[in-house]
Amino acid sequence: MEQDRAAIVHALRVSEQILSLVHEHTGRIEQLRPGARHCLDLGQVPRLNGLEAATLLRLVQHGRRRGVTVQFTGVRQQAHQAFIGLDLSLLDPPEPARGRLSLLESIGDHTLTAVATGRRLIEMIGELAYWLCLAPWRGKNIKWDRTHEQIVKIGVDGIPIVTFLSFLIGAVLALNAASQLRQFGAAIYIANLVAVSMTREMAPLITAIIVAGRSGSAITAELGTMVVSEEIDAMRTMALSPGRFLLLPRMLALLCAVPGLTMLSNVTGIFGGYWIGVLVLGLGSRNYLQQTGQALLMGDLVTGMIKSLVFAVLIGLVACYRGCYVHGGAEGVGTNTTASVVASIVLCILADAVFTTIFFYLA
């Protein structure tokens, strides 16, 4: 065992014999004129390791640069094996990695990527529209059983986390509002603030962020893994469309689950505010509920629901797209999953800003 270890260590070293040979002959080669031939006898070298062979090849390289042909003579059969597969070009320093793209190249690169992404997204939307609207008329029904499975995964299983976080958000909103409104003796308006904030803004956004992080990532990872393990290809060879069996059920489930969870978030967020208002700030329960009832408008609820539907579409499209276009094995799945969550959240917040602006001016 100790001997084997010594052999391994030895294999990574250049022996004194080779080092002195190289040193001696480097000097000799430098004294030769171009066109000369220089022979180095390796008859005394029983075997070579790869590093020693490469070190000897440096002599050949050194000679060529000076126009001198270097030859190794008397190479023993075992020693010559070390040269096989080696190439003088391997001794050259590796080409430096391509540097950063210039601004123009970068713009072009990003434009091409954006165009390709847009084209593939449109294809995917077209496929989803086909399976949703046209295919059922041709006898290919929507896979409701798979949709139901996904609704359970995305919606039902998401209830605890949405409930918990929305309650906390409602409570935090109430506490923050209390410190300001109490100065004006308007603490009761905490109820208005919580109700309006939750229904218009916080509930759809919080729910979308939770669903993007929890379910969007799961959809991307699941689809990506199926791509990597050729399961999607296997489906296609069985004449089963991934659009019908995988994408549409997930999209429909998101369209059902996200508004449902948003509604739940509205209720629990308002309850969070109520809990702080009544139990901590001492506002009357009846007053608080009355005030909340006055503040709640059907328009705000509808606005929140419209937002949640748009967020569901955005999360679904991003998650499915990222999942279906995974490249590079396990690392690709991880990268796309992260990108899916980030893109979903950014898009949802962007869409929220656009909606809020539109509704503000419409109101």
Place this chain on the structure above:
Amino acid sequence: MATTHASPSVPPAVQVDGLVAEYDGRAVLDRVSMQAQQGEITVVLGESGCGKTTLLRHIVGLLTPKAGRVCINGQDFHAASEEERERILRDVGMSFQGGALFGSLTLEENVALPIIEHTQVDRDTATMLARMKLCVVGLEHAARLLPAEISGGMKKRAAVARALALDPGLLLFDELSAGLDPVTARELDELVLRLKEHLGVTIVIVTHELGSIQTIADRAVMLDAGKVLAAGSLEEVRQTDHPKIRAFFDRRPRARTLRGDLRDSLIVNGEQYGTGSG
């Protein structure tokens, strides 16, 4: 080995004409033409990376050719409408190199899936049929297991069972017996022969397992760097006088030689080092 000869009026089960395929501008298949006759076993041979799997993926429509065409039972697959393609694919079964089983489904659910989706049978009947298919490949005891709970060899056998689910007329196998123990590999070879002889199924197998090739192949297509080196009956291909084909069938390793620019720098046993002496 019994060979079923198709009548001249029946088109080949698979006909590939001048297929060109590229990955990122790099040619992977260069004007490849081949045929798989009805009821025969055609083996696609070649070294790793020569384009065998790419050819198979074009045949089954997973990749679109840059040029050329693929006909299945006389019908141009890539020019066909979506409905026609679906009809063609219902008569094709394929098993992938790694099995490609659906990880969230048990083996019987994997096999039952195409039956449920493409036939009118109820779920119980589909499960029963799936169990029969699993029995054919010797996996009846593992029907309720998930793919993650079985070995690589069992996954391949399950993939074969799934490919057989709809009793297709054309079966495509990618590296069917690669990496399996000799007994299982032999069992799969015998299964392939049984499918051909008893059911008249046309089979295209991508492989480089010489043992399998010699046992099952009626015809062979030898690929090298994306080109067809030889095609014909196994005997014809085997007799082809091409160094790469000879090396393949003689299991001769590639000559390990010095790179060109070093040959004149090394003198072994008093002679300048030349090609092929490695």
